[in-house]
Amino acid sequence: xxxxxxxxxxxSKTYGSxxxxxxxxxxxxxxxxxxxxxxxxxxxxxxxTTLARCLGLLERPSSGGVLFKGEDLTxxxxxxxxxxxxxxxxxxxxxxxxxxxRIRVGDAIAEVLKVHRLVPRPTSRRRVVELLDxxxxxxxxxxxxxxxxxGGQRQRLCIARALAAEPEILIADEPVSSLDxxxxxxxxxxxxxxxxxxxxxxxxxxHDLLLIGAVAPRVAVMLGGQIVExxxxxxxxxxxxxxxxxxxxxxxxxxxxxxxxxxxxxAAPAAMAARGCxxxxxxxxxxxxxxxxxxxxLREVAPGHLVASFYDLPSHSETRGHS
Amino acid sequence: xxxxxxTVDALRVAFPRRGTEPVRGVxxxxxxxxxxxxxxxxxxxxSLTARAILGLLPRGATVAGxxxxxxxxxxxxxxxxxxxxxxxxxxxxFQDPMxxxxxxxxVSDAIAQVIRSHDRVTTAAAGRxxxxxxxxxxxxxxxxxxxxxxxxxxxxxxxxxxxxxxLAARPALLLADEPTTALDxxxxxxxxxxxxxxxxxxxxxxxxxxxxxxVVAGICDRVAVMYAGEIVETGPTDDVLFQPRMxxxxxxxxxxPRESQRGRLVAIPGSPPAxxxxxxxxxxxxxxxxxxxxxxxxxxxxxxxxxxHWARCLHIDxxxxxxxxxxxxxxxx
Numbered sequence: 001x002x003x004x005x006x007x008x009x010x011x012s013k014t015y016g017s018x019x020x021x022x023x024x025x026x027x028x029x030x031x032x033x034x035x036x037x038x039x040x041x042x043x044x045x046x047x048x049t050t051l052a053r054c055l056g057l058l059e060r061p062s063s064g065g066v067l068f069k070g071e072d073l074t075x076x077x078x079x080x081x082x083x084x085x086x087x088x089x090x091x092x093x094x095x096x097x098x099x100x101x102r103i104r105v106g107d108a109i110a111e112v113l114k115v116h117r118l119v120p121r122p123t124s125r126r127r128v129v130e131l132l133d134x135x136x137x138x139x140x141x142x143x144x145x146x147x148x149x150x151g152g153q154r155q156r157l158c159i160a161r162a163l164a165a166e167p168e169i170l171i172a173d174e175p176v177s178s179l180d181x182x183x184x185x186x187x188x189x190x191x192x193x194x195x196x197x198x199x200x201x202x203x204x205x206x207h208d209l210l211l212i213g214a215v216a217p218r219v220a221v222m223l224g225g226q227i228v229e230x231x232x233x234x235x236x237x238x239x240x241x242x243x244x245x246x247x248x249x250x251x252x253x254x255x256x257x258x259x260x261x262x263x264x265x266x267a268a269p270a271a272m273a274a275r276g277c278x279x280x281x282x283x284x285x286x287x288x289x290x291x292x293x294x295x296x297x298l299r300e301v302a303p304g305h306l307v308a309s310f311y312d313l314p315s316h317s318e319t320r321g322h323s
Numbered sequence: 324x325x326x327x328x329x330t331v332d333a334l335r336v337a338f339p340r341r342g343t344e345p346v347r348g349v350x351x352x353x354x355x356x357x358x359x360x361x362x363x364x365x366x367x368x369x370s371l372t373a374r375a376i377l378g379l380l381p382r383g384a385t386v387a388g389x390x391x392x393x394x395x396x397x398x399x400x401x402x403x404x405x406x407x408x409x410x411x412x413x414x415x416x417f418q419d420p421m422x423x424x425x426x427x428x429x430v431s432d433a434i435a436q437v438i439r440s441h442d443r444v445t446t447a448a449a450g451r452x453x454x455x456x457x458x459x460x461x462x463x464x465x466x467x468x469x470x471x472x473x474x475x476x477x478x479x480x481x482x483x484x485x486x487x488x489x490l491a492a493r494p495a496l497l498l499a500d501e502p503t504t505a506l507d508x509x510x511x512x513x514x515x516x517x518x519x520x521x522x523x524x525x526x527x528x529x530x531x532x533x534x535x536x537x538v539v540a541g542i543c544d545r546v547a548v549m550y551a552g553e554i555v556e557t558g559p560t561d562d563v564l565f566q567p568r569m570x571x572x573x574x575x576x577x578x579x580p581r582e583s584q585r586g587r588l589v590a591i592p593g594s595p596p597a598x599x600x601x602x603x604x605x606x607x608x609x610x611x612x613x614x615x616x617x618x619x620x621x622x623x624x625x626x627x628x629x630x631x632h633w634a635r636c637l638h639i640d641x642x643x644x645x646x647x648x649x650x651x652x653x654x655x656x
Binding site: 180181211217 | 364508509511519534538541564574576578587589590594595
């Protein structure tokens with residue numbers, strides 16, 4: 001899509017220089033439209049955070065491009081980048097580590113306004129209160145320190161601080177993973193509200209396929225630095241075709257009557273080669289010599305539904321008996 | 324008393340110097356070979372309850388109530404006797420296997436050490452049994468990996484090694500405190516299957532402490548839900564999770580998205596109280612849509628639902644009126 005707001009184009013990122021190590025991110029491509037919520041799901045080491053950091057301009061990719069409104073940000077100087085950075089803001093997993101404990105939260109938010117010269121000084125307090133209100137916190141919160149807040153409230157503060165920059169895109173990297181179960185839904189609902197009210201595009205990153213899939217209409221699934229599947233809006237998770245997505249779905253603990261786990265042995269984590277498909281060692285369709293050495297291309301199996309495979313993978317309904 | 328298994332009766336854990344009481348009258352029973360899930364959020368008192376059983380409470384904690392294992396009272400057991408019990412009859416595994424393993428000890432030696440501390444066997448015999456245990460908990464090519472150090476294993480494999488150490492003395496009861504929380508879902512499933520299999524094959528009792536309803540539903544016969552230091556609902560797993568009666572359980576179950584669900588999630592307003600912080604009456608009343616003045620007066624007694632399923636709620640017959648609207652943004656969390 002040429003009119004995507006933000007695009008990852010063949011992004012790769014290698015950390016360190018260990019020869020033979022698999023890159024953290026391998027040729028990842030993804031388009032994010034204005035005002036949409038897109039989910040990125042993966043286990044630890046899948047490259048989801050690296051993708052977030054590259055898209056959030058917190059990290060330079062080793063190769064590939066990050067296109068914001070058609071402009072490749074990876075080609076810009078640091079000074080030029082600074083002016084673009086305001087539009088893409090990130091919220092991190094741990095709200096305890098993301099707030100300076102010695103700065104009143106109102107000042108932390110006002111700092112953003114000052115850095116980006118967004119509001120004249122005298123009105124900055126009013127804007128801080130407005131931002132706090134937007135995330136459901138009272139004006140009195142501005143004079144308190146991070147320690148005065150619970151985990152869920154701190155994550156709201158981090159979101160308010162990100163919103164202070166008036167971004168067009170919010171990258172939320174595991175925003176609820178460190179929160180209590182009963183608080184997670186509140187924070188995710190807040191993100192849905194913000195998208196609706198502010199027209200914000202949100203990249204929602206997480207490891208819980210059901211949770212992310214419930215909130216984000218489009219979901220990208222990552223493994224070994226690679227995007228293995230992109231599920232379009234309106235397609236249920238059960239329609240996933242990539243065997244890894246299906247495996248994740250099978251492993252997720254559901255709350256259903258008779259939810260007892262089966263005795264079918266759980267799959268062992270995939271052993272990954274430095275190159276080639278991350279799922280190769282476990283894939284029932286392997287056999288093609290290319291799997292081991294080349295990245296399978298993302299192929300469109302249905303409108304907007306992309307699967308990384310050299311093969312035609314069957315849809316779920318065609319293999320219903322299998323699981 | 325000849326009763327087998329674990330009985331916890333009116334357990335209270337307090338920190339007098341802080342003036343808090345994070346566990347307030349918890350009672351539960353685990354029969355031999357039974358698996359019970361203790362579910363709660365941070366600060367609910369679930370981990371302290373498990374730790375109190377083994378006498379592993381932090382400094383400054385006082386304990387009241389009764390804990391009995393196979394008829395023997397644990398709270399007034401002299402230290403050396405408790406020490407012998409720990410790891411042999413009752414074992415415990417924790418969330419983070421890396422910080423629970425000695426990083427400079429080869430894993431087989433770590434397991435053998437546990438065996439030798441409880442059984443009089445030769446070093447060679449302990450080594451052989453350590454290897455058997457590694458195979459039993461699903462470590463592939465155990466013989467080749469026995470001389471490895473903890474950092475050479477993945478998180479899931481480390482948790483398997485912890486389980487092997489816990490099983491070394493053939494405990495009758497395993498306390499597992501968030502054993503899969505730090506693990507990826509696919510690895511988590513493997514560990515749960517392992518715990519489930521071991522419990523069946525060894526006839527071991529299991530107390531699984533978790534914040535995750537799905538994990539508990541996977542392997543537990545019964546579940547107890549904790550909130551603000553109390554068990555607020557308990558019963559057979561399917562009854563509690565699919566016909567919950569305590570509004571907190573109702574909200575918690577509803578907030579877990581189903582596979583077909585899209586859009587806004589069901590959210591419980593407010594936040595759970597900090598550990599040990601209590602209000603008069605029902606601890607959940609400040610967040611409960613059904614709460615009225617009556618809920619805020621005195622202790623709420625358990626109300627029977629069916630069989631051994633009960634809930635601490637004055638309004639279990641008004642549940643039809645309960646709805647957790649998708650939380651308004653103004654709700655303070």
